[in-house]
Amino acid sequence: MRIAELSRSSGVSVPSIKFYLREGLLHRGELTSPNQARYDESHLNRLRLVSALTEVGGLSVAATRDLLKVIDSDTANLDDLMGVALRGVGPLTSGTEPTEEELAEADSLTERHGWYVHPDSPLRGELARVLSALHRAGNAPDQEWADGYARAADEIARIDHDYVENFTELDEILKTVVVGTVLGERLLATLRRVAQASEAHRRYGV
Amino acid sequence: MRIAELSRSSGVSVPSIKFYLREGLLHRGELTSPNQARYDESHLNRLRLVSALTEVGGLSVAATRDLLKVIDSDTANLDDLMGVALRGVGPLTSGTEPTEEELAEADSLTERHGWYVHPDSPLRGELARVLSALHRAGNAPDQEWADGYARAADEIARIDHDYVENFTELDEILKTVVVGTVLGERLLATLRRVAQASEAHRRYGV
DNA sequence: CCGTTATAGATACTCTTACTATCCATAAAG
DNA sequence: CTTTATGGATAGTAAGAGTATCTATAACGG
Known part of the structure; x- marks a missing residue:
């Protein structure tokens, strides 16, 4: 198909498609002449993935490109890839580095739930920053509340892993993990x- | 205190504080002369709230201002306010309107969990768009998976409501709901x- | 008392992100 | 054979979130 049809069936404007081509989010079509190219299903699928990740997942174009790079890579090691995929999914939060005290609160929470977090994992600082933000916002997150959230998170992690175990193809798993992480968060x-x-x-009849 | 100290103890730069003053996220200090103002705890607290909401909560300045307006308002009706607070917490997703079919999938999910969603609620379209994005991304969200997420969400909603019932002061409740919604999402x-x-x-020893 | 530093508030400027618009030279369509 | 539609390059735009400057004045340090 030509670019106009690709645009129509993906819902992405022609200029945006050209933009994504420039930015490397979409592979070029097959050139049939210096100024004609043919696009196929793979382009359509990729565009749908891109718009799902950016419009609903809220990812920036740069973050989306990074994620696609992970999906496209065919490193053989599943474990590595899961790690990269999870770590690559930004943007997480910004702001200053957490203090020792804030890290301690984060560690205490993860330990209470029997989680293992590598000391150098960005997730550790991330969690500390979120807890710290709750304090700064004037809502000391009471422990029971946070623990309730943690239990729910634990349940979800199990659901996700069970779901992924249905797949066997490596690239399918990768895509599922990435999409599931980004869009699952929105869901x-x-x-x-x-x-x-x-x-x-139910409670107040609003 | 003067602006320099406010900046130091809040971690927000002086130009940014001035910017927030212009944008109405922060009330002006008490003028002691045409070019001198005094700031107090209220300014410090507000700045901490603003930076928690923007840096960690990921809210835009405009969205933050809207939320603060809700927090500051002293409408007497709690029910209304909870609604406004929940509805006001954007930005949700962007993109095209969902189709009837997508709405139907969303409705089916909410009905399976015994939830009540007002037909005109933006949440309905929002949920439909997320589910649709999962399809478009090439991950048909298998029903069991989505239902697991819904059960977790249900649990969390109960935790949140139980937590809020600890408070009695209206403005405290409001702030808790708003902060809890935004930062709770990040948490x-x-x-x-x-x-x-x-x-x-645990499973693969990564 | 006085030079230096720190405001308040207004206006202008900057940087990033995500697109749009133009342009040229050729292809395809009617 | 005259429109219309590319591919690819370059330039322009609009929104968002600050920064920088500027003008009078205060406040401080010696």
């Missing part, structure tokens, strides 16, 4: 709001 | 990644 956030609104309705 | 996302990494470690 969870949205379901949480729905559940909250519904619970408010 | 949950982070815990989920920690749990995932930990589960990967």
Whole structure:
């Protein structure tokens, strides 16, 4: 197909497609002449993936490119790739480095739940920053509340891993992990709001 | 205190403080002369809240201002305020309107979990868009997986509501709901990644 | 008392991100 | 054979989040 049709069936404007081509988020079409190229299903699928990740997943173009690079890579080692995929999924938070005290609170939480976090993992600082932000925002996150969240997170991690075990193809697993991480986060956030609104309705009849 | 000290103890640069003053995220200090103002604890607290919401919560300055407006308002009706607070917490996703079919999938999910969602609620479209994005990304969200997420969301909603019931002051509740919604989302996302990494470690020894 | 430093507030400038718009030379379509 | 549609390069734009400057004045340090 030509670019116009690709645009129509993907819902991405022609200039944006050209932009993604320039930025390396989409592979070039097969040139049939110096100014004509043919696109196929692979381009369409990639564009759908890109728009899902950026529009709904909220990823920047740069972050999306990095993720796609991981998906496209065919390193043989699944374990490595899972790690890269999880670590690569940004942008996480910004801000200053957490203090020792904040790290200690994060460690205490992860230990209470029997989680293993590598001391150098960015997740450790990330968690510390979030907890610290809750303090700074004037909401000392009471331990029971945070623990409830942790239990839910634990359950979800198990669900995710069980789900991934259905797949065997490496590239399929990779894509599932990446997409599941990014869009799963949005899904969870949205379901949480729905559940909250519904619970408010149930309790107070809003 | 003067602006330099406010900057030092909040970690926000003086130009940024001035920017927040211009944008209405921070109330002006008390003028002691045409070019001198005094700031107090209230300014410090507000700045901490703003930086927690923007840096960790990932809110834009505009979204933060809107939220603060809700927190500052003293409408007497708690029910209304909870609704406004929950609805006001953006930015949710962007993109095209969901189709009937996508809405139907969203409705089916909410119904399976006994949730009540007002037909005009933006949450309905939001959920439909996320589910649709999962399809578009090439990951048909298998029902069992989504249901697992929904159960976790349900649990969290209950935890949140139980937590809020500890408070009695209206403005305290409001702030807790808003902060809890925004930062709780980050906390949950982070815990989920920690749990995932930990589960990967447990299962595959990464 | 006085030179230096620190404001308040207004206006202008900058940097990044994510696109759009133009342009040229050729291809395809009617 | 005259429009319309590319591919690819270059330039322009609009929004968002600050920074920098500037003008009078205060406040401080000696």
